[in-house]
Amino acid sequence: MPHKIISKKQLSEDVFTAEVEAPLIAQARKPGQFVIISLNNEYSERIPLTIAGADVDKGTITLIWQRVGKTTAEMADLKQGDEIANVAGPLGRPTHIEKFGSVVCVGGGIGNAPLLPITRALKKAGNKITSILGARTRELMILEEEFAQTSDELIITTDDGSHGRKALVTEPLEELCRRDEKPARAFVIGPAIMMKFCCAVTKRFDVPTQVSLNTIMVDGTGMCGGCRIEFDNKPKFVCVDGPEFDGHKVNFDLMMKRLDAYKELEQERHEKYKEHRCKIGLDQ
Amino acid sequence: MSEDKNNELLQHLLEKQKAAPLKPAERFEIPGRDMPEQNPDVRRTNVSEVALGYTETQARIEAMRCLQCKKAPCMKGCPVKIRIADFVAAITEGEYDQALAIIKENSLLPSVCGRVCPQEVQCQETCTVGLKFKDPTKAVSIGRLERFVADLGRNSDALPAVAPDTGMKVAIIGSGPGGIVAAADTRRAGHDVTVFEAFHKPGGVMVYGIPEFRLPKAIVQEEIDTLTKMGVKIVCNFVVGRTRTIEQLMKEDGFDAVYIGVGAGLPRFMGIEGESLVGVFSANEYLTRANLMRAYDYGKGADTPIVSSKKVAVVGGGNVAIDSARTAVRLGAEKVYLVYRRTEKEMPARVEEVHHAKQEGIEFHILQSPKRIIGDENSRVTAIECLKYELGEPDDSGRRRPLPIEGSEFTLDVDTVIIAIGNGANPLLAQTTPGLEFNKWGNIVVDENCKTS
Ligand SMILES: Cc1cc2nc3c(=O)[nH]c(=O)nc-3n(C[C@H](O)[C@H](O)[C@H](O)COP(=O)(O)OP(=O)(O)OC[C@H]3O[C@@H](n4cnc5c(N)ncnc54)[C@H](O)[C@@H]3O)c2cc1C
Ligand SMILES: Cc1cc2nc3c(=O)[nH]c(=O)nc-3n(C[C@H](O)[C@H](O)[C@H](O)COP(=O)(O)OP(=O)(O)OC[C@H]3O[C@@H](n4cnc5c(N)ncnc54)[C@H](O)[C@@H]3O)c2cc1C
Ligand code: SF4
Ligand code: SF4
Ligand code: FES
Numbered sequence: 001m002p003h004k005i006i007s008k009k010q011l012s013e014d015v016f017t018a019e020v021e022a023p024l025i026a027q028a029r030k031p032g033q034f035v036i037i038s039l040n041n042e043y044s045e046r047i048p049l050t051i052a053g054a055d056v057d058k059g060t061i062t063l064i065w066q067r068v069g070k071t072t073a074e075m076a077d078l079k080q081g082d083e084i085a086n087v088a089g090p091l092g093r094p095t096h097i098e099k100f101g102s103v104v105c106v107g108g109g110i111g112n113a114p115l116l117p118i119t120r121a122l123k124k125a126g127n128k129i130t131s132i133l134g135a136r137t138r139e140l141m142i143l144e145e146e147f148a149q150t151s152d153e154l155i156i157t158t159d160d161g162s163h164g165r166k167a168l169v170t171e172p173l174e175e176l177c178r179r180d181e182k183p184a185r186a187f188v189i190g191p192a193i194m195m196k197f198c199c200a201v202t203k204r205f206d207v208p209t210q211v212s213l214n215t216i217m218v219d220g221t222g223m224c225g226g227c228r229i230e231f232d233n234k235p236k237f238v239c240v241d242g243p244e245f246d247g248h249k250v251n252f253d254l255m256m257k258r259l260d261a262y263k264e265l266e267q268e269r270h271e272k273y274k275e276h277r278c279k280i281g282l283d284q
Numbered sequence: 285m286s287e288d289k290n291n292e293l294l295q296h297l298l299e300k301q302k303a304a305p306l307k308p309a310e311r312f313e314i315p316g317r318d319m320p321e322q323n324p325d326v327r328r329t330n331v332s333e334v335a336l337g338y339t340e341t342q343a344r345i346e347a348m349r350c351l352q353c354k355k356a357p358c359m360k361g362c363p364v365k366i367r368i369a370d371f372v373a374a375i376t377e378g379e380y381d382q383a384l385a386i387i388k389e390n391s392l393l394p395s396v397c398g399r400v401c402p403q404e405v406q407c408q409e410t411c412t413v414g415l416k417f418k419d420p421t422k423a424v425s426i427g428r429l430e431r432f433v434a435d436l437g438r439n440s441d442a443l444p445a446v447a448p449d450t451g452m453k454v455a456i457i458g459s460g461p462g463g464i465v466a467a468a469d470t471r472r473a474g475h476d477v478t479v480f481e482a483f484h485k486p487g488g489v490m491v492y493g494i495p496e497f498r499l500p501k502a503i504v505q506e507e508i509d510t511l512t513k514m515g516v517k518i519v520c521n522f523v524v525g526r527t528r529t530i531e532q533l534m535k536e537d538g539f540d541a542v543y544i545g546v547g548a549g550l551p552r553f554m555g556i557e558g559e560s561l562v563g564v565f566s567a568n569e570y571l572t573r574a575n576l577m578r579a580y581d582y583g584k585g586a587d588t589p590i591v592s593s594k595k596v597a598v599v600g601g602g603n604v605a606i607d608s609a610r611t612a613v614r615l616g617a618e619k620v621y622l623v624y625r626r627t628e629k630e631m632p633a634r635v636e637e638v639h640h641a642k643q644e645g646i647e648f649h650i651l652q653s654p655k656r657i658i659g660d661e662n663s664r665v666t667a668i669e670c671l672k673y674e675l676g677e678p679d680d681s682g683r684r685r686p687l688p689i690e691g692s693e694f695t696l697d698v699d700t701v702i703i704a705i706g707n708g709a710n711p712l713l714a715q716t717t718p719g720l721e722f723n724k725w726g727n728i729v730v731d732e733n734c735k736t737s
Pocket of ligand 4: 351357358368369410
């Protein structure tokens with residue numbers, strides 16, 4: 001059963017969002033879960049994307065993705081009314097939501113997308129929310145308004161100072177941890193390197209930290225082990241044991257190396273797709 | 285033997301048979317027909333099927349080797365109890381449609397079973413002819429004959445008969461061979477059947493695991509089409525336990541019964557140093573990338589990448605290990621080692637596949653097992669350190685237990701390691717189905733009627 005794109009928008013140069021028909025998933029999904037999509041049956045790659053939101057009445061889920069390679073670029077070229085052949089989910093364990101007190105939610109780049117539904121659920125559960133959102137530069141900041149609505153305090157950082165504070169997210173995070181009333185818990189989603197350094201900070205201050213990991217996946221149901229990480233020196237499968245983990249026990253260095261396993265092949269493929277787009281006139 | 289010679293032999297046997305039925309001694313004298321195969325040097329470079337299938341003449345000669353034993357011991361070895369003597373007799377007569385009809389009384393998947401059943405430990409293990417020669421590979425080649433008639437009948441539209449509607453709704457979880465057989469049986473009984481599959485394509489292990497060169501995907505698709513034509517609904521991208529729970533299926537969606545055929549789940553790793561390095565794969569991942577995602581066509585259309593390996597070590601001795609090793613060869617690896625801690629005799633893989641693997645240049649390292657995997661500063665695999673083993677006293681399974689020889693460490697330089705030592709149970713249904721009993725290994729508990737809680 002193909003899944004129709006009900007609406008689509010560009011959020012920044014490389015970030016897009018779409019509402020996609022998937023009534024059963026809209027009903028079943030909980031914050032923290034993701035879907036695996038593939039664009040056609042024969043040759044397309046299966047890629048994981050977080051469910052950023054859902055509308056049960058309309059029977060749609062919201063996906064937000066960043067154009068980083070061929071599949072996400074192909075998705076960016078889809079239009080309203082086009083169809084995605086396969087959407088499977090919701091996958092992964094839902095985030096454990098409860099009233100912790102005051103929590104800090106840290107998002108980096110596209111990580112803001114998966115962080116949003118979690119932040120909303122934490123707010124709904126009665127937590128006091130401080131959100132820290134970071135991006136390289138102003139144009140890459142997404143979902144700022146949505147976070148403003150669900151946060152009690154919002155801190156924006158950019159690497160180049162074009163928007164908010166000129167800093168990495170770890171700076172305000174450390175300041176928060178130094179406050180008299182330090183956060184009861186931190187939720188951090190972003191590039192692996194950012195999660196690694198955020199965890200180094202919160203560990204020093206003994207603030208329990210949840211991270212959501214974006215390893216390479218194939219099936220998403222626990223069958224292949226391609227998504228495995230080292231957690232507390234033991235293997236764990238991100239798709240069924242996660243995607244959320246206690247960030248203090250994750251071996252981020254190894255995870256980053258595993259993420260790059262196919263880098264050259266993937267880049268080649270993306271370049272070919274870009275050439276192909278030029279030829280068929282998608283690039284004006 | 286050339287086709288002319290085969291023809292001559294067949295005519296000769298038919299003449300003889302006209303005079304008087306062949307005696308057992310005469311049948312024993314007919315040499316078994318070898319399976320025509322792609323040349324090993326050629327097939328190393330393609331993914332087309334290795335075993336090409338009998339010609340009609342070969343099939344009829346092979347069928348004449350059958351003694352038509354009264355007690356049909358072969359049937360006892362077959363898990364689905366096909367009337368083997370009868371379908372083989374029909375082949376001798378040239379009545380191929382009839383032969384296929386007999387097989388289809390018991391089996392929906394003859395073109396699959398004929399190819400991948402481990403016949404040498406099932407129907408052919410108990411065959412009288414094989415026993416006479418003390419070698420199941422010299423038995424009547426029941427599987428090959430089954431494949432022959434199944435392939436001939438591939439274009440026919442004949443469908444299994446479906447009983448009138450019972451009004452009962454059955455959900456089948458998983459579309460592997462287990463699920464397909466259950467779906468066909470329940471549909472034949474007249475129930476309204478829906479198969480739920482987590483992947484985007486139905487077929488289970490037949491599409492993600494067993495490679496094209498052993499089981500062409502077009503054949504699997506035809507079997508699935510038969511199901512659909514019988515009125516079975518197949519829903520892909522549906523992860524039971526996540527998209528809907530079993531409880532929802534039964535309480536809200538009106539299913540009266542659920543059959544769980546989800547196959548094996550989490551791949552086992554060895555728990556040795558270096559297993560998370562880049563370049564270490566479970567066989568499931570390696571084979572899924574290669575088969576289901578068609579990574580062998582990467583750059584020619586397919587979007588899923590796979591490592592381009594030069595030297596590969598595969599750990600294990602079952603069909604999955606052999607399939608991984610042979611896939612690595614086809615993906616261009618120059619050296620492929622198969623590391624197994626017992627001896628070749630104990631390998632669970634099919635004899636035929638072990639033979640094929642050797643023909644294709646795979647190097648067998650028996651009585652050896654990895655101790656750790658070694659990587660470089662980028663965490664990429666560079667070598668595997670192994671220990672040598674010797675056989676000790678028999679263990680619970682009656683097989684002699686392999687014992688490590690102290691100080692026998694040595695290393696093999698490799699860039700890829702594929703672990704094929706089996707699977708544990710998938711935790712997904714256990715996590716999401718309260719009340720279903722699982723044992724301590726995570727397998728589902730059934731009572732003597734095979735009903736679950
Ligand atoms: C549970 C989970 C949830 C995710 N949610 C989202 C989401 O909501 N929005 C979103 O944009 N992305 C998300 N991702 C990441 C997304 O799956 C990848 O960006 C996507 O697979 C890239 O596919 P591609 O073919 O476009 O690029 P590829 O060509 O496959 O990759 C291009 C480059 O991106 C990097 N890359 C590859 N795979 C990943 C990955 N899984 N994560 C991060 N970088 C990767 C590699 O360095 C690679 O060189 C999620 C990943 C996981 C595991
Ligand atoms: C590489 C390989 C080679 C093999 N070679 C041989 C051979 O030569 N001879 C032989 O006899 N046997 C062989 N086997 C073993 C044989 O294939 C299996 O025993 C058999 O396929 C099991 O069938 P199944 O239907 O139980 O499971 P599977 O074929 O594994 O099918 C299970 C299906 O269920 C789906 N599923 C799982 N969880 C869910 C869920 N929650 N919701 C929906 N769907 C779900 C899976 O995606 C899968 O498609 C081989 C196995 C492998 C892996
Ligand atoms: S090949 Fe398999 S199905 Fe066919 S007779 Fe032998 S055991 Fe039975
Ligand atoms: S046991 Fe062998 S010889 Fe006897 S009927 Fe079966 S197939 Fe024929
Ligand atoms: S993606 Fe295959 S096990 Fe997680």
